[in-house]
């Protein structure tokens with residue numbers, strides 16, 4: 001038994017509160033993931049997000065009952081098929097929900113309850129939607145990125161402990177570097193190496209990470225891109241048209257993933273790196 005049972009109890013209560021917050025954050029992440037799925041689908045088809053308000057099967061138009069719309073569980077219960085037309089439901093739906101739940105939990109563990117958690121949760125949602133639209137269509141929608149960039153620059157000094165100058169400099173440096181790489185690549189190779197959308201995306205990501213995490217962001221996104229596409233990069237060789245360097249790969253999703261990692265573990269990685277260098 002501890003010597004001071006009062007102190008022990010308050011410590012136990014605090015642990016309970018932390019646990020409850022993490023569970024609630026994960027559930028919130030799963031539910032938000034469901035909403036992101038709607039945004040991704042309607043972003044790809046051009047339908048309005050608000051209208052119609054009820055979710056339906058994209059194949060047969062069957063309106064989903066509430067129990068067919070529970071994050072992750074419904075997809076598992078229906079074994080990945082629509083109840084009405086038995087057509088397979090894309091694995092993207094449970095994947096987005098699981099990812100959103102995992103990111104919400106990781107943010108809850110990192111920041112605890114507060115504005116930092118809420119703001120990063122909201123922006124991770126925007127990044128999730130952008131990443132999956134880019135994966136499916138090789139296009140990043142311009143206006144969500146521009147509005148997101150303005151909001152990110154405003155939120156950085158207010159809620160994220162990133163000075164306004166730092167946020168603006170990160171946006172400018174990130175987008176400027178990518179613009180330069182894009183220009184040089186086109187100049188040297190004669191075709192597009194980096195999409196215009198990726199340049200705009202850096203305006204949004206810079207204020208969320210600050211200048212100090214830009215090197216991590218760019219390095220990690222490159223490594224993730226190579227790791228995820230290694231089978232494809234190794235498979236193709238021979239004639240020029242089929243050469244892997246000419247096969248388009250969306251870069252946006254890896255930038256978004258690297259930005260979330262920079263927020264979660266960027267400080268630790270930077271601390272470790274500076275420790276090794278010293």
Ligand SMILES: [Zn+2]
Pocket residue numbers: 057058059060061062082083084085086087
């Ligand atoms: Zn259906």
